[in-house]
Amino acid sequence: MTVRVVTGTIILAATMMIVAFIMVNEPNRMTDFESGYKGRSVEAGAALYDTNCKGCHGVQGEGIEGVGPALNARDLFDGRRLSEIGWAGTAYDYVFSSISGGRPRASSAFSTYPQRMPTWSSDFGGPLRPDQVRNLADFVMNWETTAMAQPAETPTPNPNAAGTDLETELPAGDAARGDKLFNGQEGTYGCFGCHSLAAGEVKVGPSLAGIAGTAASRVEGYAAEKYIRESIVSPSAHLVEGFQDLMPKTFAQSMTKQDLADLIAYLMTK
Amino acid sequence: MAIFKLHLPIVDDIKQKGLKPALLAKVDEGVTRLTAGLGINDIRSVLRGDPAPRPNPRVKPHADGFWFHMRPTYYHNLVTPLYPQFRLGWLSVYFMVFETITGVFLMLFYTPSPLVAFENMLNILSNVPLGLFMRDLHRFGAELMVLAVALHMLRTYLTGNYKKPRQFTWFTGVLLLLMTLGLSFSGYLLPWDQLSLWAVTIGASMVEAIPTPYPLNLLGDQWFGDQYFIGTFVNNLVRGGPQFNDNGLLRWYLLHVLGLPLIAFVFIGVHYYKVVLHGHSLPPEAEKVGEDTAKRVPMDQRTYFMPDIITRELFYVVLVTFLCIFAVTLGGYHAPLEPHAEALITPLHTTAPWYFLWLQGMLKVGDKVFWGLIAPGIIFNTLFVLPYIEVGPSRRYADRRIGLSVGMVVCVTLSMLTFMGTPWYAVSSSADQEIIAEIVPQTHPGPLRATPWDELTVGTYEAKNWEQAPTPGLKGLLEEYEHAVATAQAKDKEGQFKNLDGLLIIEEWQDGLKKITVRVTWQDATGERTASQDVFLHRDSNYGG
Ligand code: HEM
Numbered sequence: 001m002t003v004r005v006v007t008g009t010i011i012l013a014a015t016m017m018i019v020a021f022i023m024v025n026e027p028n029r030m031t032d033f034e035s036g037y038k039g040r041s042v043e044a045g046a047a048l049y050d051t052n053c054k055g056c057h058g059v060q061g062e063g064i065e066g067v068g069p070a071l072n073a074r075d076l077f078d079g080r081r082l083s084e085i086g087w088a089g090t091a092y093d094y095v096f097s098s099i100s101g102g103r104p105r106a107s108s109a110f111s112t113y114p115q116r117m118p119t120w121s122s123d124f125g126g127p128l129r130p131d132q133v134r135n136l137a138d139f140v141m142n143w144e145t146t147a148m149a150q151p152a153e154t155p156t157p158n159p160n161a162a163g164t165d166l167e168t169e170l171p172a173g174d175a176a177r178g179d180k181l182f183n184g185q186e187g188t189y190g191c192f193g194c195h196s197l198a199a200g201e202v203k204v205g206p207s208l209a210g211i212a213g214t215a216a217s218r219v220e221g222y223a224a225e226k227y228i229r230e231s232i233v234s235p236s237a238h239l240v241e242g243f244q245d246l247m248p249k250t251f252a253q254s255m256t257k258q259d260l261a262d263l264i265a266y267l268m269t270k
Numbered sequence: 271m272a273i274f275k276l277h278l279p280i281v282d283d284i285k286q287k288g289l290k291p292a293l294l295a296k297v298d299e300g301v302t303r304l305t306a307g308l309g310i311n312d313i314r315s316v317l318r319g320d321p322a323p324r325p326n327p328r329v330k331p332h333a334d335g336f337w338f339h340m341r342p343t344y345y346h347n348l349v350t351p352l353y354p355q356f357r358l359g360w361l362s363v364y365f366m367v368f369e370t371i372t373g374v375f376l377m378l379f380y381t382p383s384p385l386v387a388f389e390n391m392l393n394i395l396s397n398v399p400l401g402l403f404m405r406d407l408h409r410f411g412a413e414l415m416v417l418a419v420a421l422h423m424l425r426t427y428l429t430g431n432y433k434k435p436r437q438f439t440w441f442t443g444v445l446l447l448l449m450t451l452g453l454s455f456s457g458y459l460l461p462w463d464q465l466s467l468w469a470v471t472i473g474a475s476m477v478e479a480i481p482t483p484y485p486l487n488l489l490g491d492q493w494f495g496d497q498y499f500i501g502t503f504v505n506n507l508v509r510g511g512p513q514f515n516d517n518g519l520l521r522w523y524l525l526h527v528l529g530l531p532l533i534a535f536v537f538i539g540v541h542y543y544k545v546v547l548h549g550h551s552l553p554p555e556a557e558k559v560g561e562d563t564a565k566r567v568p569m570d571q572r573t574y575f576m577p578d579i580i581t582r583e584l585f586y587v588v589l590v591t592f593l594c595i596f597a598v599t600l601g602g603y604h605a606p607l608e609p610h611a612e613a614l615i616t617p618l619h620t621t622a623p624w625y626f627l628w629l630q631g632m633l634k635v636g637d638k639v640f641w642g643l644i645a646p647g648i649i650f651n652t653l654f655v656l657p658y659i660e661v662g663p664s665r666r667y668a669d670r671r672i673g674l675s676v677g678m679v680v681c682v683t684l685s686m687l688t689f690m691g692t693p694w695y696a697v698s699s700s701a702d703q704e705i706i707a708e709i710v711p712q713t714h715p716g717p718l719r720a721t722p723w724d725e726l727t728v729g730t731y732e733a734k735n736w737e738q739a740p741t742p743g744l745k746g747l748l749e750e751y752e753h754a755v756a757t758a759q760a761k762d763k764e765g766q767f768k769n770l771d772g773l774l775i776i777e778e779w780q781d782g783l784k785k786i787t788v789r790v791t792w793q794d795a796t797g798e799r800t801a802s803q804d805v806f807l808h809r810d811s812n813y814g815g
Contacts, residue, residue, distance in 0.1 A: 005317055009586040015592045018599055026399045032812070033396045039811030042783055044609070045805035060779075131389060131610055145781040 033050065038138060045139025048132055055193050061143055062188030065121075066113065066248015073145040074150045082261070091144075096137040099126060113244040115204075162260040164233045164252045166226055170261040178266025181259055191263075197270060205247055206240050212268045228264050296555070299637030306335030308576075316577040324545050328576040330551040342546055342573040345579060346564065349550040354429050357586065358422035362446075364590060365415035366538065369453075370531065372408040375400075382459065383516050387462035391661035408599035409605035412454050416625045418449045427677055430665030431551050437606060439544040439658035444653045449534040451625065456526035458623060459519070466714065470514060470522070472630075478505040479638040480773070486647035513613070554665035589600065599611035618703060619693040627691030628684045631697045634695070666793070701758040701767040702801040704791040708754035709747075709772075709788050710805050714815035718786065721747045723809050726776050726784055748774065755790070769794040782809040 049061075056068030062068030075081050087094050102119035120126040121133045127137075151152055180186040184193075194204035201207050215224035216230075219238055221229070230237050232255070235247035251260075302309045308316070309332030315323070322328055325563040331338035349355060379398055393403035406778060415614030423443060426432060432440035453475070459466045480501040481492055490499035510518025557563055573579065597603045597709045622630045632641040660673060689695060710718050725743030733755055736748030755772045762770075775787040789802040 004321060004585045005319075005583055008581075008588045011592045012588045015595055018592075018595055022400065022403055022599060022640065029402065030399070031397055033402070035810045035811035037392060037396060039782075039808030041808040042780075042808045045813055046779065046785070047804065050804065129610070130385075139780075142780050142783060157550060 020148060031160055041135045041138040042134070042142050042175045045135035045137070045142075048128070048136050049139055049168065053136070054126075056115070056117075058188060058190065059184070060186055061140070064193055065188055065246075065254055067115065067116070067190055068113065068191060070188075071140050072147055074147045074168075077144045077147050080112045092137060096133065097115065099136050100126070100133050102126070102131070114244075114248070118263075145158075160256045161253050162233055162255040162256060162257050168228055168257075170229075170264075171258050173263075173265025173268075175259035175262070175265040175269050178262035178264070181263055182266055189255070189259075193246070196215060208267060210269055211270050215267075223265055226267065228267050229260065284517070288506060294676045306331045306338065306623065306725075308811060317581065320575050322574065322576075325719060328574065335418065338575075340542065340543065340546070341575050341579075341790060342549075344567060344574045345432075346552060346567045347571045347573050350579070351584075352574045354425070354548065354553045356421070356425055357424055357478065358418055360583070360586070361418040361590070362415065362422055362450075363420055363542075364587065366534065366590075368406060368411045369415060370406050372411060374387040375404045376408055376528055377808070379757065382460070382520050382800075383515075384514075384611070385463055387519065391461045391607060402604075403598065406605050407594055408457075410594055410598055410603050412457060413624075416450055416454055420625070423447060423676075424681075428674070430642070430670060431694045432657040432660075433663075433665055434657075435549050436544070436551070437450065439524060439548065440657045441543060441654060442544065444650065446534060446541060447653075448650065449537065450786070451529050451726050453530045453534065454623065456530065456627065459522045460526065462519070462611050462616070464617055465608045465620075467613065468617060470509070470518070472622065472633075473621065474505055474508050474514070475637055476633075476642040477501070478509060478669065480795055481506055481639055488610055493597055503663055550558050551665075554667065557665075559664045559666065559669070564725070571679050579609060589768050606714065615712065618699060618707040619711075621693060621713075624688070627689075628687040631687035631690030631695070634690055654772070679811040700759070701762050701770060702792065704807065705751075705754045705790050706768070706788055706801065706803045707760050707771060710803055716790070717750045718745055718805060719807065719811075719813040722779055723784070723807060723811075726807065727776050728776050728784070731771075731776075733774065748772075751788075766794055779806060783807070 009260075044168075047056075053068075056064060056069070056073050058064050061072035063071060063073070070076075079091070081087075082091060082094055085094075089097075098117060100119075100121035101124050102118040110197075118126065120128045120136070121130055122128060123130055177186065181189055182191045182195075184190055196203050196207045197209055199207055199209040211228065212224055217229040218227050218240075219230075227238075233252040235249060235251075236245050239245055255263075280292065280296060283295065286292070287295070298309045298311075301313070305313070307327055309327075312327050316328065325556065329343055332341065332343045345777065376394065379401065381387065390499075391405075395404055397735045409794065425517070426440065426443070455469070459470050473803055478501045482498050482500040486500070487497040491497045496500070496502055505513070507517060508521070510521060549567075551562070551564050600735045621627065629646060632645055635641050662670065662673070664670065681798050708716070721743045724739035727740050727744060729740075731739060731744065731748055733748050733751040736745055736752050739745040739748050751772045755770050759767065759770045770790065770792045773787075773789040773791065775789065777787075779785040784807050786805045786807060788805065789800055791798065791800045793799065
């Protein structure tokens with residue numbers, strides 16, 4: 001009986017000590033949980049990005065010419081893009097609300113993107129839950145450290161740009177490198193995002209299977225190479241029937257003559 | 271003439287006796303009122319274990335006090351040792367109270383809506399002081415409560431306490447068993463993680479299978495254009511609509527925090543009233559067959575509630591509380607939390623909580639209507655009516671060979687069904703999916719996520735060359751991977767998966783983020799095949815391991 005009372009008291013004291021120890025540790029535990037949870041959120045965001053966003057913003061957020069801006073670039077985090085668009089909140093808020101609501105209208109003042117940024121949050125009729133949008137925003141914001149390490153230069157116009165003139169001389173094309181450019185292993189043109197090479201498969205643009213043949217007959221008096229060249233540097237000049245004018249208009253400036261020649265050489269093998 | 275006269279006896283007392291003695295006397299009076307009869311000195315003598323003075327003040331609380339009037343004044347010496355009760359009924363009550371206290375704490379931070387429920391859980395874990403602690407205690411207590419109640423039933427069965435005159439005690443016990451299971455199941459749903467969603471999905475699909483018998487099906491067809499309207503109706507009731515929705519969650523929540531506890535407390539009252547009414551039964555061998563002497567306790571066979579039982583129970587409260595707290599802190603028990611509920615992702619192996627595995631096992635045996643509804647219905651109905659149909663007069667073990675054998679067979683069958691409910695006894699899916707689920711399961715972290723992040727060196731690795739891995743963590747992981755591949759290869763008796771191979775590709779993805787591709791390759795009739803699963807791992811995500 002006394003044994004019971006004494007051991008009981010000892011155990012009670014031990015219990016209170018454990019609880020006191022937990023209480024003292026709570027602030028640390030909560031911060032740890034917070035950062036652990038943030039890590040998991042970035043992981044979930046990465047997976048969501050992989051399925052939903054890489055088609056427009058590039059596999060690693062490097063952006064795709066004329067389709068979607070880079071998300072791993074310095075200007076998104078150092079405030080330049082925010083002030084350009086007149087955003088008063090933080091970069092996180094900007095990213096979060098861009099993803100949540102999308103961009104109602106492609107902002108022609110700043111971009112030439114033919115497709116708008118879709119709405120993602122179910123709050124606004126999109127397909128993702130708000131917590132998933134938060135995961136995505138955490139993932140995008142995780143580019144900040146590497147982006148801020150980039151030099152803060154502004155791009156200078158490219159003297160070696162392909163240009164829209166179809167008659168200037170092009171260097172000899174390398175089809176193997178063209179393959180890489182087309183499929184996104186090199187450069188950021190992202191042709192593969194809109195064009196399939198499987199016959200009949202339509203992405204945003206037509207399939208380019210057999211383009212070497214069809215190109216020759218598309219426009220009266222155009223050789224195949226010339227037609228392909230025009231399709232890339234001035235996509236609006238001749239539209240393929242049944243397609244809208246969605247191909248980016250920026251390649252004439254952003255692409256070097258060499259890249260253009262390589263791409264043409266590559267497509268001539270298809 | 272005084273219209274208003276204030277009389278403060280304490281002032282007179284202080285004048286008479288002096289300050290300290292007067293205040294002490296007042297405190298003693300207060301304590302005596304609270305305990306309905308015991309003063310400070312009486313309590314101290316109870317705790318010291320002194321023999322009862324005469325006249326015995328310790329009987330008064332049993333007559334006048336609300337809490338003590340529920341408890342017997344004395345027990346038979348033969349029922350106070352561990353055998354025959356094993357304190358299991360007591361433990362069940364303890365956990366009911368324990369769950370109420372921890373549950374009310376969690377309730378303060380929880381909103382029953384699919385939009386925020388999961389976030390609430392994260393908030394409890396990250397922002398509420400003691401939130402994790404309370405959640406772990408609540409979950410741990412819930413599991414132990416199911417265990418305690420089940421064992422309590424088993425012991426009352428073994429010692430034959432359901433027999434006359436305690437048939438109704440048993441009957442209310444079965445009700446309490448259902449309440450306990452219902453409380454656990456409904457609690458399972460509230461975090462709104464994958465586990466919740468899939469548990470309720472399995473549950474709802476079982477009740478959806480309730481058949482609509484002829485001729486109701488014809489009427490249903492005519493009235494609602496639905497031949498299966500009973501199943502549809504019950505399904506809508508438990509899910510809130512054709513799909514699980516906010517109404518459904520609200521219903522389960524209210525059931526969990528209000529409906530079931532209310533009924534359970536009422537029936538615990540009834541159950542315990544009957545226990546005291548009939549007295550705690552003596553061990554079967556201590557009585558003559560057919561006699562029930564529980565209420566006639568000879569003077570020299572009494573253990574008084576005060577001081578013996580009460581100090582013992584206080585001791586148990588302290589001890590069990592300590593053990594629970596120990597388990598969730600130093601013991602490392604943590605309530606699981608899976609990713610947010612996602613109707614589009616079906617985890618490969620969803621398992622019910624362990625106490626429902628037997629049911630899951632039965633569902634694997636055959637069709638839903640019989641094994642999911644009729645068979646459990648038969649089981650519980652048999653439990654309800656058991657004391658009214660098994661009326662053999664003797665509680666002695668030797669006289670109950672058939673009854674005890676049946677009990678044993680039931681226990682063995684339940685264990686077997688429980689085993690069949692686990693993924694080990696699984697309708698396994700294709701070998702590649704099994705291997706991938708082994709390395710990166712959808713329902714818990716699994717070996718890849720538990721590998722230290724820094725040891726996941728960038729590169730491409732083959733599981734079969736695990737010994738060449740550059741870091742110990744990676745080596746262990748690849749060895750497990752190879753083991754999973756070998757197991758799947760051995761299981762593939764039809765030879766649909768030739769030359770199974772496991773590949774692990776680790777890439778640097780972002781600052782502090784790696785992409786890991788788990789790729790399984792094999793050959794089948796159509797040629798080379800692959801299946802992969804991408805996983806992203808962050809430096810801080812801390813899955814433990
Ligand atoms: C929440 C669930 C339950 C609670 C809180 C509870 C509580 C208790 C308590 C405190 C006792 C007295 C002492 C003891 O045997 O430990 C008792 C006795 C009893 N219980 Fe339960 N019980 C529960 C569930 C059940 C179940 C599921 C059954 C069987 C189906 C059952 C059948 C009995 C019987 C027959 C007795 C009388 C035992 C005797 O006289 O020795 N109870 N219960």
